[in-house]
Amino acid sequence: MAVASKRLFIRITLIAVLLYVLGGLGLYFYQEKIIFHPKVLQDDFKFRFNQPFEEITIPVNDHEQLSAVLFKADSAKGIVLYFHGNANNISAYAKYAGNFTRKGYDVLMMDYRGFGKSRGKLTQQGMFDDALVMYRLARKRFEPGQIIIYGKSIGTAVATELASIRDCKRLILETPYYSIPDIAGTYGAVYPLNWILKFPLPTYQYLPKVTAPINIFHGTADDVVPYESGKKLAALFKNPADEFITVPGGKHNDLAGFPVFLEKLDSLLEQ
Template identity: 55%
Template sequence: MQEPPTLRRYLKKIALWAIAVYLVAGVVLYFIQDRLLFHPEVLPANYQYKFDVPFQEMLIPVNKKVKLSAVLFNAEKPRGMVLYFHGNSANINRYAKYMPGFTKNGYDVLIMDYREFGKSTGRLTEEALYEDALLMYKVARTRFAPHQIVIYGKSLGTGIATQLASVRDCRRLILETPYYNIGDVASEAAPIYPYSLMLNFRLPTNEFLPKVAAPVVMFHGTDDDTVPYASGEKLTSLFKKGDTLFTIEGGEHNNLNDYPIFHQKLDSVLQL
């Protein structure tokens, strides 16, 4: 039995509207994707950091126009350095509270703000993230040997940390709430778009991880609604012998620091 012409026209109209909404929403997503991914807080150039632990502010020049704002947190008797790559929001101020977890274990910590974050200047691109990470490593190497350098990534910073560890030697790579790649996370929120063709930032942790020679340790909470636990867990299929995933039951994206088990495991890893 044939559908009546009016019904066919009605269904066709609905299909055309659905396609139009899909395309318009896709275009909007494409143009606002960087604002969805990054939430920086800019600081004035004369801003003075104030922390309760010993530190020194650094300005790392990239070229004549671009400079990276960084802070070095000092351990009492440092036996190495942690290169800390932070998440996608705010600036160094937000992450300073995590630094004592490293300094108490005898590690200096160098943390920088990405371009367009804090007091750092320059345009933010994926290539710039990798380039600037190499500069951080170069600073660390003026003070410590590769076997004394731990590369640490939190959230967005896990992809950057993994890329650095894939091209430079280090003592250990530690990833907190890592993702398989940015497309994998985006597809959880809106699975109907071809993200491989749309994304300005891919950050393919899954491509970098097999090239990391150092031991890898990951921490991820089961109730993470920002980077789903499943996205990080997929990386375990790329583990080499000795790599480890510590699962924090009930842990969310930004509260692993509240769990004693997180500190116990992190302390044990840093003491290795």
């Protein structure tokens, strides 16, 4: 009886280990599909927005290109480099451009590779490199003191990394995260994500290197990026002008509907 029980225990343990390994392999090889949910557009797709805009295509090589849209303000006093979330494409985020153009800022919004009409393999370093391309494009018209770097959701790490290596007027983060492993940890992840993830996106590593004023918006009811993950970034502030703005009841994608968000954003853009 004892021998049979021991064999059963060994069998169950081996099955559990096998399932754990298979789960880890699945996470490693399919993490892009878990983290990112792009909507691809054909090259001949025509954007239509209810505001002045210019479509920009930047060839990288014969097979890769970056797609971006410049939303235009009347007599622009500066530009916002807007790095969007992990789903869809520029079309889903264009509605937010008006928050900036009405305050005199152009908005340059790019799609990550594999999103919209951007082509190429998506990598973490590639996201950072492409953000730098957008910054250089903005610098052709504006000085660093006229450039605001803005990140939303997954784009907050991209925005923060860029602001850590280039000067800007201000860094604004909407629903940011400490890191992807930190988010996963709040949901009870059982894998060594720091070793597995190709997209750790460690915002916390870049934030202390940012010299521009930092403003973070986060809702207390965020059901995607826990409020606590974003709040941890406030402990890394160095500048007296840095500010963490709590939006009571705000979720992940509805902050623009809260007066506290819009009023504070307006005041920042008026400075």
